[in-house]
Amino acid sequence: MSAAHILVVDDESDIRGLLTEILTEEGYEVDAAANASEARAARASRVPDLVLLDIWMPDVDGITLLREWSSQGGESCPVVMMSGHGTVETAVEATRLGAFDFVEKPLSLAKLLRTVERALDAGRRRRGGRLTVPPLMVPVGKSSVMRQLRTELAQLAHSPRVLFIGESGSGREAFARYLHDAGPDASRPVVTLVASTVSESDPAELLLGTEAGGTVKPGVLEQAAGGTLFISEIDDLPASAQRILLGVLETQRITRVGGTDPVAFHARVLASAQPGIEQRAADGTFRRDLLAQLNTLIFRVPPLREYAEDVPELLRYYVDRLVDAEGLRFRKFSVAAQNRLRNYPWPGNIREMHNLVHRQLLRGGAEEIELEEVERELAVRTPQEEPLVKQDLLALPLREAREHFERTYLQQQLLLCNGKVGQLAKRVGMERTHLYRKLRSLGVEFRNIADD
Numbered sequence: 001m002s003a004a005h006i007l008v009v010d011d012e013s014d015i016r017g018l019l020t021e022i023l024t025e026e027g028y029e030v031d032a033a034a035n036a037s038e039a040r041a042a043r044a045s046r047v048p049d050l051v052l053l054d055i056w057m058p059d060v061d062g063i064t065l066l067r068e069w070s071s072q073g074g075e076s077c078p079v080v081m082m083s084g085h086g087t088v089e090t091a092v093e094a095t096r097l098g099a100f101d102f103v104e105k106p107l108s109l110a111k112l113l114r115t116v117e118r119a120l121d122a123g124r125r126r127r128g129g130r131l132t133v134p135p136l137m138v139p140v141g142k143s144s145v146m147r148q149l150r151t152e153l154a155q156l157a158h159s160p161r162v163l164f165i166g167e168s169g170s171g172r173e174a175f176a177r178y179l180h181d182a183g184p185d186a187s188r189p190v191v192t193l194v195a196s197t198v199s200e201s202d203p204a205e206l207l208l209g210t211e212a213g214g215t216v217k218p219g220v221l222e223q224a225a226g227g228t229l230f231i232s233e234i235d236d237l238p239a240s241a242q243r244i245l246l247g248v249l250e251t252q253r254i255t256r257v258g259g260t261d262p263v264a265f266h267a268r269v270l271a272s273a274q275p276g277i278e279q280r281a282a283d284g285t286f287r288r289d290l291l292a293q294l295n296t297l298i299f300r301v302p303p304l305r306e307y308a309e310d311v312p313e314l315l316r317y318y319v320d321r322l323v324d325a326e327g328l329r330f331r332k333f334s335v336a337a338q339n340r341l342r343n344y345p346w347p348g349n350i351r352e353m354h355n356l357v358h359r360q361l362l363r364g365g366a367e368e369i370e371l372e373e374v375e376r377e378l379a380v381r382t383p384q385e386e387p388l389v390k391q392d393l394l395a396l397p398l399r400e401a402r403e404h405f406e407r408t409y410l411q412q413q414l415l416l417c418n419g420k421v422g423q424l425a426k427r428v429g430m431e432r433t434h435l436y437r438k439l440r441s442l443g444v445e446f447r448n449i450a451d452d
């Protein structure tokens with residue numbers, strides 16, 4: 001996929017230089033114009049994928065230039081207006097003339113990049129006659145981990161089957177949806193199947209659909225035909241459902257329950273799984289042949305703690321996103337608060353960060369979120385347990401020491417699994433019924449952890 005071409009129009013050389021540098025670093029191809037005359041020439045030479053247009057310029061203002069382009073018709077592209085002292089009337093006029101969005105100076109980097117992504121996404125859909133779908137986020141961050149992820153995502157854009165392996169909350173579904181939107185079938189539906197909701201006793205109707213008396217009710221697989229099927233936590237899929245899915249993937253055919261004529265199945269199949277699914281396939285707790293069908297390409301989604309240097313930028317991104325989406329009052333994290341969160345292990349990964357930022361904005365307060373607020377938040381989220389192994393254990397009888405270790409170990413693992421005992425069973429390698437008995441015998445309140 002070639003880099004998008006962006007035209008920056010602003011009479012301030014500092015702004016032009018800054019935007020050119022930032023957007024180039026993000027992988028875009030950028031041209032700059034200092035006035036309306038240069039902007040007309042640049043656009044006549046090559047229609048860009050997006051224009052960032054300053055409103056107040058000395059020769060011809062941005063609104064006038066936008067009106068001129070709107071009246072000309074022909075090939076168009078999204079335009080985002082920029083202004084250091086805009087008014088409601090100006091924003092309304094820009095929107096009436098077809099501007100995609102309106103951003104104020106001084107520019108918030110995270111908001112600007114997100115607006116650019118949304119505008120480019122809208123432009124692609126408009127040219128391709130695609131249906132409107134929510135804009136999707138390319139992974140935010142400048143760490144080597146994020147740069148590598150962006151490279152891998154670009155390489156997988158047209159892959160028909162990808163397995164996303166990563167911890168809960170790490171953003172696997174977001175990456176899968178981004179791949180769908182970047183691929184050739186972006187106008188087609190994305191159908192999500194949460195594996196844990198599939199019944200062990202009778203999954204056929206849900207997956208394959210039904211056909212009776214001339215009435216057809218498509219199943220989940222048929223609904224995804226021509227588009228993308230995303231299977232969330234596929235390692236939670238019951239054995240009976242695994243068998244049905246394998247048959248469909250091998251034959252590329254669906255036969256509805258009660259029907260006789262098979263229906264062709266052609267869909268992109270993306271799935272997420274917890275780390276260790278390969279071992280579970282080797283142990284026989286997940287079908288090895290189904291895994292072979294799905295893991296043609298594996299995309300490993302790292303936990304947030306592996307790219308902690310991007311935490312400050314991610315915090316700013318989520319603040320801007322939530323302020324815009326929910327109309328919350330803007331707040332920013334102090335440097336001390338950012339540093340504390342950069343060193344936090346984030347057991348819930350990106351989802352936990354999103355929720356933390358959301359709570360801070362909902363609570364309100366001073367514009368700057370101080371370290372003390374963050375410490376209070378983390379104290380609630382992370383119980384102050386004793387160290388997992390401590391010298392005092394050596395003074396205990398073996399049975400008591402073992403129980404103390406097991407209790408603390410399972411409590412910490414349960415927090416990492418967001419209170420889900422099913423995930424905990426896989427993580428620690430125990431059968432679920434035995435694990436429930438163990439948790440009760442040790443007095444581990446797994447229901448309270450899940451509720452929190």
